[in-house]
Amino acid sequence: MNELERTYEEELEAFLIWMKDAGYTAHTQKSYLADVREFLDHLNGKELGTVKKLHVVSYLTSVRERGVSDATRNRKHASVNCLFKALSELELLSINPAAGIKKSKTDKNREPVYLEEKELERFLSAVDGKYRSRNLAVFLLMSYMGLRVGEVHTLNLSDYNVDRRTLRVFGKGRKWRGIPVPEGVAPYLDQAIADRLVPWRSKEEAMFISQKGRRLSIRGIQGIAADTFSRFQSERPSSQQRAYSSHKLRHSFATMLLRKGADLRTVQELLGHSSIQTTTVYTHITSREKEEAMSRLQISSADKLSGSL
Structure with a gap:
């Protein structure tokens, strides 16, 4: 000490x-x-x-x-x-001198880094190795169900209802939320559970087990993601490589949902955000999409208006 x-x-x-x-x-x-x-x-x-x-x-x-x-x-x-x-x-002190101190203002308008759908497919194709079924399921839960790294880490076998195809997730703020398991994800999750490594403790309930027989750690998930992103970008010049991390898969999930027409409140619920303001960071739209949207606006009586110019 x-x-x-x-x-x-x-x-x-x-x-x-x-x-x-x-x-x-x-x-x-x-x-x-x-x-x-x-x-x-x-x-x-x-x-x-x-x-x-x-x-x-x-x-x-x-x-x-x-x-x-x-x-x-x-x-x-x-x-x-x-x-x-x-x-x-715990009645060891009577005051909190840290209360009331203002937070630093972070750049809330900064667009999060994410993968386009085609890029996401290529990333998932880069998953390989001895524990491929486990790692693929981990990444699918993040990229197609929006789970945080810590939420994947805490998943237990009992959190997955196979019959109803739902997953109970213990998220930030110690709150539970239920998420439907997409039809395309379910077979990979089932396979990962079937291939689950034998834990060194017989009563270990963790859904994902490391090669050491323990619950797959947050750092372990981040390391596997870093290795996979490295392979994913291996053919790109270093100047074109981006700072991807496991959390970017969650960004990709939110972006895909909004692009496919999901309302902001639904996305908030699926991501487990306590405030909808946090979810609005994902409402970024590319310049190309803005141009396409504006091009669809046409004045039907353009000929009539021309005389007034």
């Missing part, structure tokens, strides 16, 4: 207990603890009961000065806020 953990041993232990009780995933627990340890190190041994809003802002300013993205800065703020919220709820 290092000096930092000795100084804040009770608070760190309490925070971890609070996150576990609240149902935070192991991945989130690890990320939040890393952020909180960084914050505590910034305090130089100051007792948490004496921490003011100024100290939290000072830490977030130091984070910004390191050049991290606004999204990362906001996550670190959320981690610290959760720490004080936990300690307040």
